Amino acid sequence: MKQAPDEAASIKPFSTIPALLDAAPALIARGRFLDCECRLGLIDRPCFASIRSGRIVELTAQPALMRSWRFSFRATPLAWTEYWKPMPRPGWHDLLALTKRGEAVLEGDLHPFMTHLQYFKDLLALPRLPASKAAA
Amino acid sequence: MNGRIEPMTGRYVHVDIGGEMHRIYFEENGAGIPLVCLHTAGADGRQWRHVLADAEFATSFRIIAFDMPWHGKSNPPAQWTGEDYQLTTARYTETIRAFCKALRLDRPAVMGCSIGGRIVLNLAIDHAAEFRALIGLEAADFQQPWYDTAWLNRPDVHGGEVCAALVSGLIAPQSPRASREETLWAYKQSGPGVFKGDLYFYRVDGDLRGRVQRIDTDVCPLYLLTGEYDFSCTPEDTRRTAASIKGARVTIMESLGHFPMSENPEQFRRYIVPVLNEIAKAQVSSKQGVHA
Numbered sequence: 196m197k198q199a200p201d202e203a204a205s206i207k208p209f210s211t212i213p214a215l216l217d218a219a220p221a222l223i224a225r226g227r228f229l230d231c232e233c234r235l236g237l238i239d240r241p242c243f244a245s246i247r248s249g250r251i252v253e254l255t256a257q258p259a260l261m262r263s264w265r266f267s268f269r270a271t272p273l274a275w276t277e278y279w280k281p282m283p284r285p286g287w288h289d290l291l292a293l294t295k296r297g298e299a300v301l302e303g304d305l306h307p308f309m310t311h312l313q314y315f316k317d318l319l320a321l322p323r324l325p326a327s328k329a330a331a
Numbered sequence: 332m333n334g335r336i337e338p339m340t341g342r343y344v345h346v347d348i349g350g351e352m353h354r355i356y357f358e359e360n361g362a363g364i365p366l367v368c369l370h371t372a373g374a375d376g377r378q379w380r381h382v383l384a385d386a387e388f389a390t391s392f393r394i395i396a397f398d399m400p401w402h403g404k405s406n407p408p409a410q411w412t413g414e415d416y417q418l419t420t421a422r423y424t425e426t427i428r429a430f431c432k433a434l435r436l437d438r439p440a441v442m443g444c445s446i447g448g449r450i451v452l453n454l455a456i457d458h459a460a461e462f463r464a465l466i467g468l469e470a471a472d473f474q475q476p477w478y479d480t481a482w483l484n485r486p487d488v489h490g491g492e493v494c495a496a497l498v499s500g501l502i503a504p505q506s507p508r509a510s511r512e513e514t515l516w517a518y519k520q521s522g523p524g525v526f527k528g529d530l531y532f533y534r535v536d537g538d539l540r541g542r543v544q545r546i547d548t549d550v551c552p553l554y555l556l557t558g559e560y561d562f563s564c565t566p567e568d569t570r571r572t573a574a575s576i577k578g579a580r581v582t583i584m585e586s587l588g589h590f591p592m593s594e595n596p597e598q599f600r601r602y603i604v605p606v607l608n609e610i611a612k613a614q615v616s617s618k619q620g621v622h623a
């Protein structure tokens with residue numbers, strides 16, 4: 196049986212997302228009308244993200260008390276590890292493939308997520324390194 | 332003239348479907364066995380452009396791809412008054428048979444993808460003798476839904492963006508970027524509610540569980556090919572379906588997803604060539620009076 200990845204190691208790539216996003220102007224432009232509070236990350240310890248005009252202006256790891264959020268996308272450590280592989284395996288390669296297989300949970304008011312679905316798919320794939328960089 | 336012109340030609344045929352005339356756009360190329368290609372839900376016949384333009388296929392096949400009514404360049408019928416479009420099993424089956432009849436196709440082979448793959452199974456169940464071979468891409472008798480289709484057509488969500496974003500994950504990560512974007516472009520261009528209306532057939536009306544056992548592959552061969560990255564119609568869905576059809580041939584395609592013919596035409600070609608060769612060979616054997 197495959198060993199579940201260490202939680203701390205799984206959560207680390209999330210902290211890199213705001214900077215990776217800042218270096219992706221086309222993705223910011225895709226989210227230019229998006230302002231929302233959401234939870235993204237691990238099932239047990241999601242981060243709170245504040246998005247303004249497509250930029251993550253604040254990313255807070257747990258614990259954070261009494262935060263409001265509109266939607267939440269949380270997945271298992273294994274799901275994120277697989278999702279971020281340079282060439283993810285079938286069934287682990289898309290956010291909604293993860294929800295279908297029961298490795299991720301999407302909940303709350305889904306409107307901001309659905310109006311910006313490709314934005315969130317691309318945003319959460321930012322830690323996915325190209326195969327060339329991963330091998331380096 | 333300096334520009335490269337592709338070999339397929341496009342025309343319109345007027346077809347009576349359910350007592351209403353429909354102006355159907357189709358493209359074709361080649362000569363020989365009629366091969367009718369059915370696009371996926373919410374898309375159009377452009378998905379087949381690489382198969383249509385394939386010089387080798389065109390030597391044995393008259394390849395034809397048509398846009399379903401409401402899709403691509405096939406407008407809704409003139410009598411349409413704006414009510415919600417909704418595809419049913421009966422309507423889809425009737426459309427395909429009427430189109431083949433309008434073109435006077437002699438026992439065509441039919442290759443359909445996704446909803447086109449599902450309806451191919453229904454053709455095999457109820458009308459097998461009218462076809463010489465049936466090919467279902469990303470086909471199964473049923474698939475587990477993975478999103479609420481209400482998101483596809485509502486005024487506060489951009490239909491083109493959400494439809495494309497939903498299906499983007501069904502494309503294999505190995506697919507070339509240009510082909511991926513081209514595949515999604517059709518979804519971004521689809522009319523409001525058309526993808527959702529197609530999925531009425533896929534999700535609600537077209538559940539073929541318990542019926543596919545009736546398929547007789549001695550009457551018409553059935554080929555099922557599914558991409559390994561298709562998490563909508565998974566390889567397991569196709570294998571499960573085939574397990575109850577004696578003689579159904581299954582191929583799981585590596586590095587491909589839900590749109591094999593358009594998301595990675597080169598990779599798809601590797602898998603479809605043996606199938607088309609077999610169909611062409613059967614035609615030659617049949618003409619020579621040889622029975623397999």
